[in-house]
Amino acid sequence: MTSSAKHKTQQPFPLQRRTMKIGAVVVAAGKSERMGRNKLLIKLKGKTLLEHVLDSISSSCVRQIIVVVGHKPWELNQVLDNPKYNLKVVTNKNYERGMLSSFKKGLGSILDTDAVFLVLGDQLIVDPHFLDQMANVIQANRQTAKIVSPLYRKVRGHPVLLSNALYDQIMSLGDDKTLHDLISNQEKSVVALKAKAWTAIDIDRPEDVVAARRYVSGYNQKTRSEKSKAV
Numbered sequence: 001m002t003s004s005a006k007h008k009t010q011q012p013f014p015l016q017r018r019t020m021k022i023g024a025v026v027v028a029a030g031k032s033e034r035m036g037r038n039k040l041l042i043k044l045k046g047k048t049l050l051e052h053v054l055d056s057i058s059s060s061c062v063r064q065i066i067v068v069v070g071h072k073p074w075e076l077n078q079v080l081d082n083p084k085y086n087l088k089v090v091t092n093k094n095y096e097r098g099m100l101s102s103f104k105k106g107l108g109s110i111l112d113t114d115a116v117f118l119v120l121g122d123q124l125i126v127d128p129h130f131l132d133q134m135a136n137v138i139q140a141n142r143q144t145a146k147i148v149s150p151l152y153r154k155v156r157g158h159p160v161l162l163s164n165a166l167y168d169q170i171m172s173l174g175d176d177k178t179l180h181d182l183i184s185n186q187e188k189s190v191v192a193l194k195a196k197a198w199t200a201i202d203i204d205r206p207e208d209v210v211a212a213r214r215y216v217s218g219y220n221q222k223t224r225s226e227k228s229k230a231v
Contacts, residue, residue, distance in 0.1 A: 070095025
């Protein structure tokens with residue numbers, strides 16, 4: 001899900017007054033075959049991965065959330081039926097065609113947005129402040145930036161923010177294409193935002209969960225330390 005990249009890198013800068021309408025499509029349709037169980041329901045710090053993702057998005061600049069389900073969608077009802085989440089659930093019956101198929105399904109349900117995040121439902125951490133920074137980049141560079149991508153040690157990760165100028169192109173991509181193909185063709189319009197390791201971490205196998213728990217513990221300790229120094 002990650003790839004190396006060579007794009008202009010943008011350092012985070014202070015948020016400006018939000019004027020853009022930002023949405024998010026959370027892809028939660030996969031089979032989790034390598035994990036052997038639905039990885040979205042794996043718990044870290046007392047909450048499922050999907051809950052962590054939705055809580056973070058809900059705390060960010062995102063004002064419209066679409067969750068795309070596919071394989072055994074009822075398994076996610078315990079999370080998605082929670083009234084605290086203001087979201088819409090859509091089903092991708094063709095989820096086995098891949099992530100692009102699910103993203104297009106969700107994008108087709110997005111209403112009146114200037115840009116949309118592609119978010120993985122099994123993302124280990126989603127920092128709402130980083131989402132705001134990404135939105136700030138695309139807002140400050142409307143004429144030139146169509147894609148904002150996290151970049152950790154030359155590796156491009158998730159989530160990715162895409163301008164509405166690309167919606168039609170995304171919807172027209174065939175099943176033999178990927179978002180990576182689109183991004184490669186938009187190289188001059190991609191802004192890479194310096195990010196932390198969580199943007200490039202995949203959770204696909206049981207051993208990944210063990211490493212994830214260690215990372216989250218260390219990440220939380222470091223974040224608390226940074227906050228205490230800033231006070």
